[in-house]
Amino acid sequence: MTSVESGEIDNRPPTPVEEDCCGNGCNPCIFDIHKKLLEKWNKEKFDKLNDTLLDKNYLSPVKYSAFIIDKITKACEDCIFVCLNCKSKKEDDIIFLSPSQHVMIKLDTVTKPYTPISWSRKSIKLLIKLYSNGKASNYVKKLKVHDELSIRGPYGEFKYQRNSYKHILMLSIGSGIAAMYPLASSIVQDDLEDTKINMTVGFRSFSHVPLNDELRLLSDYWNFECTLYLSQESTANMTGINIVSNRLNGDIIRGILNSYSSESCLILICGTTEFNETVEKIVVEKEFSHYHVFR
The missing domain is CATH 2.40.30.10 (Translation factors)
Incomplete structure (x- = not known):
């Protein structure tokens, strides 16, 4: 992360103290107003930082x-x-x-x-x-x-805007988890985020699961839930993580989708070509408005 310049700190909306709230249930409350001001300040800071860093980026899409x-x-x-x-x-x-x-x-x-x-x-x-x-x-x-x-x-054209959805359902298999983890990590560590994440990933067995330590850390956050589907194992256990002995197939995914609103849930998909096509077809059949496939 790039450190915040002193001038940006000076411009940060001041945080109200408890005494600033009258306790009468005002709508909007002073703390609600502060949250919106802070969101605007963060967006402006990010946009400014984005422009600066893109000019200095060591990576280039047109050369190695x-x-x-x-x-x-x-x-x-x-x-x-x-x-x-x-x-x-x-x-x-x-x-x-x-x-x-x-x-x-x-x-x-x-x-x-x-x-x-x-x-x-x-x-x-x-x-x-x-x-x-x-x-x-x-x-x-x-x-x-x-x-x-x-x-x-x-x-990659996928862009996520803070608090755009009530839920994000991440569906992947195998190394497809690599596309999901950075986004999940950035969301749960954002104090301004209210979005809940359900990461559902399929693997052959527990020995094929990467990012064990990272997933355990994410499970400590209130807005993160992870379920691992293991097709060839029934005895695995992992603190804070749900483990199901079954293959993550179309019927299971249909059942999972039934628990979410098609309007307020973003679905992210990443796996093999066959997995992506199967899940995308189900998502379309279920009439979900917001989804993205990492191909």
């Missing part, structure tokens, strides 16, 4: 930028975390991404898309699924710390 691998760790049975740092040492070269945007990485003769699960001014962290015979996966398996990778981006 060099990154150096800082760390490679195991995420689950078939996924790894890869942490990369900007090769450039210039202070003005910083990374700017929005939650759920993806980047393209050149892996030998193959270019593959990946969604960063977290990032800072100078580094990004990727969740990469490894396939047994994939050309890109075989190249990734040989990567070592200090190796250099070429990355371009960011890409």
Whole structure:
């Protein structure tokens, strides 16, 4: 995160104290007014920051930028975390991404898309699924710390506006969770957010679930709920997370959708092509007005 300049702090709407409220149930209450002013201030600050950072972004959608691998760790049975740092040492070269945007990485003769699960001014962290015979996966398996990778981006047209929906239902399978996690994390950590998130993800077994620690932390927030569907396991347990021994299929998704309003719920979808098409078809049949598929 970029630090707030002192001038921006001075312009922040002052927070009322308890004595400023008369306690008579006024509509709007002084605290309601402050919340709206704070939302406006935050939006203006973000727009200004957005314009500044886009000009300085180390990433570019039209050319590759060099990154150096800082760390490679195991995420689950078939996924790894890869942490990369900007090769450039210039202070003005910083990374700017929005939650759920993806980047393209050149892996030998193959270019593959990946969604960063977290990032800072100078580094990004990727969740990469490894396939047994994939050309890109075989190249990734040989990567070592200090190796250099070429990355371009960011890409992705999805934009989320604070408090736009009462609920967000995130439906994904496997490594599709990478597109969901950054957005969920940004929402629950936003003190001005009232949106509730239900993240529903399907995996083969518990050993194939990445982001365990991250999901546990999110489960501590009042507006986050997560359910993992495991198709080949019945004994797994995870604090704060609901675990169901079943395959996340069309019938289950239809049942889940019955609990949400088609007008006030945003549905986000990410998985295999078959999963995306199946879920999108169900969402359309159920006449949900707001949904987005990460392809």
